[in-house]
Amino acid sequence: MIHDLALRWIVTILFVLGAAECLYALAVGNRRPATIISQLLHVAMAAAMAVMAWPWGAALPTVAPMVFFLFATGWFVAVTASPIGAGHRVAGTYHALMMLAMAWMYAVMNGHLLPGQGSSVGSGAPAQVGHSGHAGMTMPGMAMPGMVMPMDDSSGGGYPAYITVLNWVCTVGFALAAGYWLVRYLAMRMDREPDDAGLPLGFLCQSMMAAGMAIMFGVML
Template sequence: MIQDLTLRWVVTLLFVLSAAECVYAIAAGRRRWPSVVGYSLHTIMAVAMAVMAWPWGADLPTVGPMVFFLLASVWFVVIAASGAAAGHRIVTVYHALMMLAMAWMYAVMNGRLLPGQSSGSGEASSAGHHAGHTDMPGMPGMDMPTMGATDTAAPSGTGYPAWIATLNWVCTVGFAIAAVFWLCRYLVARQSRSSGDTVHHLGLLSQAMMAAGMAIMFGLML
C-alpha cells in the first residue's frame, strides 16, 4: 500500500480514470472481440492497481492475481503473433509487457515466491499483516513484505536482492518513459484533425495515466 494519503489518492484517481475509459471504449461502439477482451483486461488491471494502493489491498491474496496477469500477458502475445492486431503489433506487445509487470509486482509483494526472498514473509493475514509488513528502507511511500534479514544479496538501502531491485528499476524507468510517450501521442492527436475520434484520444490519455501510475507504484518499491 501507499502510506502518503495524497499520493495514494493520486494513484487511485489515475487508475480509476483509466478503468472508466476502458469501460467507455467497450460501450461506445461495436468492437471486435480481441479489442473487447483487451479493454476488459486493462479494466481489471487498473482496478487491481487502485486497490493495491490502499491498506486493505495489502491483505488480499497475491498468487491468484499473479497467475491471472501472467495468462493475460500470454493472451496479448498470442494476439500479437497471430496477426489479429494487424498494424498494432508493437502496442500489443507493450500491453503484454504491462500485464507481465503486474504479475511481477504481485510476485514481489508475495514475499516468498522469488529466489532470495524470505520464506517467512508470505501473504499476510490480519495478524500477520502487522508482523510481516514494515516500512522498508528506501521505500518511504509503500508498505511491503519484509525481506530476509540475512539476505546478503540485497543492495544497500533496500530489502530486495539486487536482481529484484534492478528489475524494479527497469519497470520504473520503462513506465515513466511510456507515460511521456503516450502523453505526447495524445497531445499530437488532439492537435491533428485526422488522428481519430474521441475514444481514440481518450485511449491514448488512458494509457498515459496507466503508465504513470505503474511508474509511481514501482518507484515506491525502490
C-alpha cells in the same frame, strides 16, 4: 500500499480514470471479441492497481492475481502474434509487458516466490507473514500489514539486487511510456477537428495508467 495519502489518491484517480475510459471504449467502440477481452483485461489491471494502493488492498492474497496476469500476458502475446495484431505489434507488445509487470509486482509482494527473497529481509530475522498469507513488503513508500521491518542493506528496500534492478527498469520504462502516450495524445488532438477531439482519448488513458505504474514501482525502490 502507499503511505503518503496524497500520492495514494493520485494513483487511485489515475487508474479509476483509466478504467472508466476502457469501459467507455467498450460501450461505444469496437465490439470484436478480442477487443472486448483486451479492454476488460485493462479494466481489471486498473482496478487491481487502484486497490493495491490502499491498506486493505495490500492485505489481499497475491498468488491468484499473479497467475491471472500471467494468463493476461499470454493473451496479449497471442493476439499480438496473430493476424489480429497486424499493424499493432508494438502496442500489443507493450500491453503484454504491462500485464507481465503486474504479475511481477504481485510476485515481489508475496515475499516467498522469487529466489533470494527469504534471505533478503534482514539480518536473520524472517519477515512475519500477515493474515493474507504473504510477507510484508519492505520498500520505503509501501508497506504490508503484519510485517517485521528489516534492517537496511545495500540491495535497496531489503530486496535482492536483481529485484531492485527490475523494479528500476519498470519505473523508468513506465515513466517513459507515460510521456510517449501523452505526446501521442496531444499530437492527435492538434491534428483532429474539434468535434473529433475525443477520439484519441485512449492514448490519454494509456498515459495515465503508465504514470500510475511508474509511481507504484517507484515507491518500491
